[in-house]
Structures are given as C-alpha cells and as structure tokens.
Amino acid sequence: MAGGRRVRGVGAVALCLLLSLAGCDGRTAADSARSEVQHLLDLRSAALLRHDAGAYGATGASTEYTRLRALPLASWAYRITGLRRTAGGATVDADLAYKVAGYDRAPIDTRRTLTLARTASGTWYVTGDRPAGKSGQQLWDQGTVTAVPGAHSLVLGAGQPPADLRAYARMADQAVPAVTREWGTDWTRRVVVLVPKSLQGMAGLLGSPAANYRGIAAVTTGEAGGAGRTPADRVVINPDAYAVLGAMGKQVVLTHETTHVATRARTTAATPLWLSEGYADWIGYLGTDRTPTEAAPELARAVRDGHVPAALPADKDFGFTSDPTELAQAYESGWLACRMIADQWGAARLAAFYRGVGGHPQRPGAVESTLEQVLGLTPESFTTRWRTYVRTELR
Known part of the structure; x- marks a missing residue:
C-alpha cells in the first residue's frame, strides 16, 4: 500500500510540473x-x-x-x-x-x-x-492619410496637398460615368485612388522596385478572376510621371485605370492583356480628339517604316520592364484591336466580346471560341483584319 501511495505521489508531482508548463486548462x-x-x-x-x-x-x-x-x-x-x-x-x-x-x-x-x-x-x-x-506598404505607412471624397470617388493621399487630391477626385468623378456608359452598371461605380508623395512611395505600396514603374503614370491593383466577388481594387498614382502629362493625358490615364476597376470581376486568366489593356485605352480615349497616329505614335512609326506587326502582342510584351518602345507598341496594338471591333461591330459587341472571353473558366480556347460566337471570325481572320486596319489607320 505504501508503495502504491509513493507512485501516486510521484505522478502527482509530475502532473503539477506538466500543468505549470501547460497551464491549468x-x-x-x-x-x-x-x-x-x-x-x-x-x-x-x-x-x-x-x-x-x-x-x-x-x-x-x-x-x-x-x-x-x-x-x-x-x-x-x-x-x-x-x-x-x-x-x-x-x-x-x-x-x-x-x-x-x-x-x-x-x-x-x-x-x-x-x-x-x-x-x-x-x-x-x-x-x-x-x-x-x-x-507592400499601406498608405498610412508613408504618413498621415488625407481623404478627399468625390461624387464617385475617394482619393487618399499621404504627403500631397489637399488641393492636388481634389484635382484627382474631379478627374475620377468624370472617369466613372464615362466607363459606366460603355461597360454598364454591374460594378461598384466608385473608385479609390491612392496618391503617394513620389515614385518611391508608389513602389513602396506595390512592393516592387521603383525602376519598374518609372514613366508609368498609374497602375491598378487587384486580382483578376473575381468569380462573382469583386476585389477591392486601388488605382495607384505615380505622381512624378503623372505630373508631366497634360490635362487630357491625365484624364485618359484615370479613365483607363477606372476601366480596369469596372472590368476586374469579368477579367480572368483567359483574358489576354491586349484585350484588357486595349479596352481600357479604348474607353480612355473616347471623347478625345486624338487621331490614331497621335494616340499610337510608336506603332505608327513602325508602320511607316514598313513593319506592320504579324500578330497581336503576347502577354509578355506588356511587362513594365520591357523595352519602352515595344511596350508602347503593345498597348497601341491592343487599343487598335479594340477600336476596330467597336468601329466595325459596335461598342456593345466589343463589351460582349470582353465579357465572353472572361466568362471561360479556363484560358485555352477562350479567345478563339468567343471570336467565333461574338464576331464570327477565326483567330487567323481576325488577325488579318486587324493588320489591315492598322495599315489603314496609321498610314
């Protein structure tokens, strides 16, 4: 009996030690x-x-x-x-x-x-x-946030004068209805614009080297493929590059980026960048007096030199680290492809084409099948038609 009590006593001590490490619960x-x-x-x-x-x-x-x-x-x-x-x-x-x-x-x-x-x-x-x-940093990591609400926008700055932020809000308020007229109402119809103090601040928000965005006036954050769940997009301004633009250029940039916000839920892995960037540029340039040669100067120069692109740009051609001339030509090529669809089939058909491509759950075959369904063309005939359009508009 005594031995049994000793065993139980040792067990109790061990249990107490265990509980002291683990806590009584x-x-x-x-x-x-x-x-x-x-x-x-x-x-x-x-x-x-x-x-x-x-x-x-x-x-x-x-x-x-x-x-x-x-x-x-x-x-x-x-x-x-x-x-x-x-x-x-x-x-x-x-x-x-x-x-x-x-x-x-x-x-x-x-x-x-x-x-x-x-x-x-x-x-x-x-x-x-x-x-x-x-x-990446959040805006408040860079300083005290100033908020300027607009009719359709919220502009958030860190280190920028309130008057400058109000100018962004006015342009964003013009961009939202311009995008809604072409895309429709199935989006928030509101946009949040982040204005850091400098290019370095923009890079900090995006978590990437500043060199990647030098000369890029703005980008839109957010993941493609909303699957019915609209991501919380942000338009992030590069104030250094934005400042050198004229009034029209600034408006085009904000309208372009707002288009990305509107279309994000319908933009998936199946959507090629020539379509997503081209469509954003197409809406951005609507209502301006820019001619094709003015809006697509690098591609126009190539066409005059006898170099009409053989194919629409690939996604890799849109990398911010690409050669600036090639990057400009990629954007201009996508814009002219979307402009051609709107000119020859109508703006509603262009929006339907965009939605149709993004509606495919997988990328392979999305563009091909949607071209057939919406425009009645094969990829080859679409490319041929686009190349002719490029020559005609930029000659």
Missing part, C-alpha cells in the same frame, strides 16, 4: 500569450473603428491611429499567424483585413509584423506595426 504558455495578444489586437481594432483615441492608446502606440483616423473604415481585423517571444515582449505575424466604407465589397488583405512589450504587471501593449517581409 491544458494550454501552453505560448498558447496563452497568443490568446492574450489576439484579444489585445481585437480591442485595438474595435477602438479604431469607433474612433476612440483613448481606448486605442490604451493598447499601445498611437502613431497608426493618428495616420489612419481620416480613413473611412467599414472593417479592420487582425488574425495572428505566428508569435515569437522576445526579451520582455514578442514579435507577432498577422494577417490584416480591412474594408473602406462605401467602396470595398471585399477586404484588402495584407500581412503585418507587430512588435509588443509587456508591463511589469504582465499586460501586453503594441510598440510597432509594419509591413511583413516582402509585403
């Missing part, structure tokens, strides 16, 4: 810390959403609150994906999902790295929040 110390930090981040998010500066400050550093307070948010939430204890604190990996009120149907998802410290009493608080690894 079976959780490890790491699990407990993760739960506590997640609760802290939930409190921080709730304070931000209800504009409670005091409650936000009680969770840690308030720099982000100051920078974010002008951003109209519908949701904001962190989900911890990893936690590493450090001397006196922790480093946390988290997914941040947020939506801008009135504009985003789906959240922006981005990865963040947060640093936390702990008080002597064991209370966690946030000391820093930055982009994780190779993730």
Whole structure:
C-alpha cells in the first residue's frame, strides 16, 4: 500500500510540473500569450473603428491611429499567424483585413509584423506595426492619410496637398460615368485612388522596385478572376510621371485605370492583356480628339517604316520592364484591336466580346471560341483584319 501511495505521489508531482508548463486548462504558455495578444489586437481594432483615441492608446502606440483616423473604415481585423517571444515582449505575424466604407465589397488583405512589450504587471501593449517581409506598404505607412471624397470617388493621399487630391477626385468623378456608359452598371461605380508623395512611395505600396514603374503614370491593383466577388481594387498614382502629362493625358490615364476597376470581376486568366489593356485605352480615349497616329505614335512609326506587326502582342510584351518602345507598341496594338471591333461591330459587341472571353473558366480556347460566337471570325481572320486596319489607320 505504501508503495502504491509513493507512485501516486510521484505522478502527482509530475502532473503539477506538466500543468505549470501547460497551464491549468491544458494550454501552453505560448498558447496563452497568443490568446492574450489576439484579444489585445481585437480591442485595438474595435477602438479604431469607433474612433476612440483613448481606448486605442490604451493598447499601445498611437502613431497608426493618428495616420489612419481620416480613413473611412467599414472593417479592420487582425488574425495572428505566428508569435515569437522576445526579451520582455514578442514579435507577432498577422494577417490584416480591412474594408473602406462605401467602396470595398471585399477586404484588402495584407500581412503585418507587430512588435509588443509587456508591463511589469504582465499586460501586453503594441510598440510597432509594419509591413511583413516582402509585403507592400499601406498608405498610412508613408504618413498621415488625407481623404478627399468625390461624387464617385475617394482619393487618399499621404504627403500631397489637399488641393492636388481634389484635382484627382474631379478627374475620377468624370472617369466613372464615362466607363459606366460603355461597360454598364454591374460594378461598384466608385473608385479609390491612392496618391503617394513620389515614385518611391508608389513602389513602396506595390512592393516592387521603383525602376519598374518609372514613366508609368498609374497602375491598378487587384486580382483578376473575381468569380462573382469583386476585389477591392486601388488605382495607384505615380505622381512624378503623372505630373508631366497634360490635362487630357491625365484624364485618359484615370479613365483607363477606372476601366480596369469596372472590368476586374469579368477579367480572368483567359483574358489576354491586349484585350484588357486595349479596352481600357479604348474607353480612355473616347471623347478625345486624338487621331490614331497621335494616340499610337510608336506603332505608327513602325508602320511607316514598313513593319506592320504579324500578330497581336503576347502577354509578355506588356511587362513594365520591357523595352519602352515595344511596350508602347503593345498597348497601341491592343487599343487598335479594340477600336476596330467597336468601329466595325459596335461598342456593345466589343463589351460582349470582353465579357465572353472572361466568362471561360479556363484560358485555352477562350479567345478563339468567343471570336467565333461574338464576331464570327477565326483567330487567323481576325488577325488579318486587324493588320489591315492598322495599315489603314496609321498610314
């Protein structure tokens, strides 16, 4: 009997040691810390959403609150994906999902790295929040966000004068109805424009080297293939390149990028870039007085030299790191292909062609079958017709 009691006693000691490591409810110390930090981040998010500066400050550093307070948010939430204890604190990996009120149907998802410290009493608080690894910056990482709402737009800047942001809003407000007239109403009919302070700021938002965007006035972020779920697109401006454009050029650029926002849910892996970029340019140039030779100067120069392209540009020809002349010719070729469809079959048929190509679940055969269904042409006859059109319009 005594021996049995000793065994039970040793077992009890071992159990106590195990519980001291795991916690009385079976959780490890790491699990407990993760739960506590997640609760802290939930409190921080709730304070931000209800504009409670005091409650936000009680969770840690308030720099982000100051920078974010002008951003109209519908949701904001962190989900911890990893936690590493450090001397006196922790480093946390988290997914941040947020939506801008009135504009985003789906959240922006981005990865963040947060640093936390702990008080002597064991209370966690946030000391820093930055982009994780190779993730791009968010606008508030570059400074205090200024928000300028328009009739159909929201322009967000960091470091730009409000008057400049209002000019962007006026142009975006013209772009949205222009796109809707051609594409239709099955999109949000609202656009969010991000205006960083410089090319470097644009590159930071996109998480890529600045050299990739030098000379590119704007890009649109968002994943193709909405499958019924409209992504939260952003038009990101390169203020350095945008500034050198004339008034018409600036409007064309914003209308082009707004077209990408409108068509994103109908743009899939099946959609070739000559179609998506060409269609955006086609809507962008509508209503301007630009002639084909003015709108397609590089391709016009090639045609005059006797070099009519043998085929429509491939997707690789649209890379921002491509030769500038070849890149310009790729965009101009796509624009003329879309312009030809609108001229010869009508604008409604052009939109139907775009939707039809994007409606295919897989890329192989999408263009070929849609050409036959919508335009009654084979790829070969379409290319021949396009080459003739290029020669005629740019001679």
